[in-house]
Structures are given as structure tokens and as C-alpha cells.
Amino acid sequence: MTAALKPLARPASLHRSVQDAIRAFILDNTLRAGDALPPETDLARQLGVSRNSVREAVKAMESLGILETRRGSGLYVRAFSFAPLLENLSYGLLFDLRELAELLDIRRVLETGLIAAAMAAMPPAALAALGRVVAEMGARADQGENFPDEDRRFHQVLFEPLGNRTLLTLLDVFWLTYREATRHVDMGNPDPVLTYRDHAAIHAAVAAADVEGARAALDQHYAWIARRLELAQAQLRPDEEGPPGAAPVAG
Known part of the structure; x- marks a missing residue:
């Protein structure tokens, strides 16, 4: 009844x-x-x-x-999904770069901690797809172009073998939030060649089944992003608490 x-x-x-x-x-x-x-x-x-x-x-x-x-x-x-919660989270993080930096720390720990499992689960087709994404990055870098979409795809392909949709959504939250933040705050233009080399190093370690090398390459990649966030925070006025839409103050 x-x-x-x-x-x-x-x-x-x-x-x-x-x-x-x-x-x-x-x-x-x-x-x-x-x-x-x-x-x-x-x-x-x-x-x-x-x-x-x-x-x-x-x-x-x-x-x-x-x-x-x-x-x-x-x-x-409706089927349960973290998506609405995470969409609100990504919006809220735009209001405080410190919280965005904290999310970066979480992503850094997730990726370096799960890379061994991802490599163990990665089929040859996924490794080949990862190589194609890196090649696309290299071609764009040679033209002096940034490649945010390829960057996003790289990390998705890297961890898709785990079959953890929530993890992939969490990774996307940082990517979307960080990209939106760069539209409001001057974080310095990333050198596309250096960004390409970071991802090429990760791919090379994964292809060589070098777990420690892949973990170190990921850690170096995120250390560089963390440094950019630190510099962006330093440019903002000390009393600024609102969204990062205000013009940054030169350091």
C-alpha cells in the first residue's frame, strides 16, 4: 500500500x-x-x-x-548525481582563490595517489588515446597556442580506466573553476611549451610503466599551477573578499 x-x-x-x-x-x-x-x-x-x-x-x-x-x-x-552539488561548488570557489588553491591540493593528492591504480587498469587503447592527446598538445604548443580542452581531456583519459565517475567529475570541477578564474584574475599566461612538456613527461612515465616517475611528473605539474595561484592571490588587495572579478592590483 x-x-x-x-x-x-x-x-x-x-x-x-x-x-x-x-x-x-x-x-x-x-x-x-x-x-x-x-x-x-x-x-x-x-x-x-x-x-x-x-x-x-x-x-x-x-x-x-x-x-x-x-x-x-x-x-x-531522478538518478542520484553529485553534479548539481559540484556545479554549485565550482561557482562558490570563484569567490575565494584560497579555496581554489585548497581544491588544487585535493586534486593533487587524488591524482598522485590514484595514478598507480589508473596505470594498472589502463588498456592499450587508452594509452594510445593519451598519446594522441599529447600529440595534439604539442602541435598547438608549436603554434604558440594554449590548449585547455586538450588539457582537460588528458586528465580524463588518464583516470577513465578506474571507472570512477565521481572522481572524473571532481577533476572537472577544478578544471572548470580554474579556467573561469583565469577570465577574472591575471594569473600570468602559461607557456604552452612548458605545459606540453609537463603532460608529455606524465605520458612518457605512464607508457614506461614507471609509477614513481608518473607520480613525480604529476606532482611537478601541480606545483607549477599552485605557484601561479599563489602569485594571483598576492596581486589581489588584502581586503578583497568578493569575487575575483575586480581588477588585480600589481604586486
């Missing part, structure tokens, strides 16, 4: 109470990803609130990745 929704009192933040009631309904009925919820009109009637209150709560839960509305079909439980 389906557990019923309970009518709500009318607190100041009604839509939050509606969200809590819908969450409880999902749990009480052990609904899974893809399972349907009652229509909004039924939810409103059972809760004793207006349809607008239900619609507001549903929109909030959609933004959190809990529910999804399918046009012409109805309201459904």
Missing part, C-alpha cells in the same frame, strides 16, 4: 516544508530513480497547499537533482 502524504501546517517557508514532505514520501514508499510521483495537483491536494507551492518546491528539488519533470509524462525521481 502506498504511504500517503500528510497535510501541512503553513510555516513561513512553506515550500521547504513541501520539499521535506516529498522527500519523506519518496523514502516511505521506497521509490527509486525513474519511479513516478503523483501529479502536482494530487500532491497539492494531499498536502493541503496550493499548486504554486508544490511547483515552487518541485523546481527547487529539480535544481538539487532529486526530481525531474518529463514533458507530457509527469514527475519522476
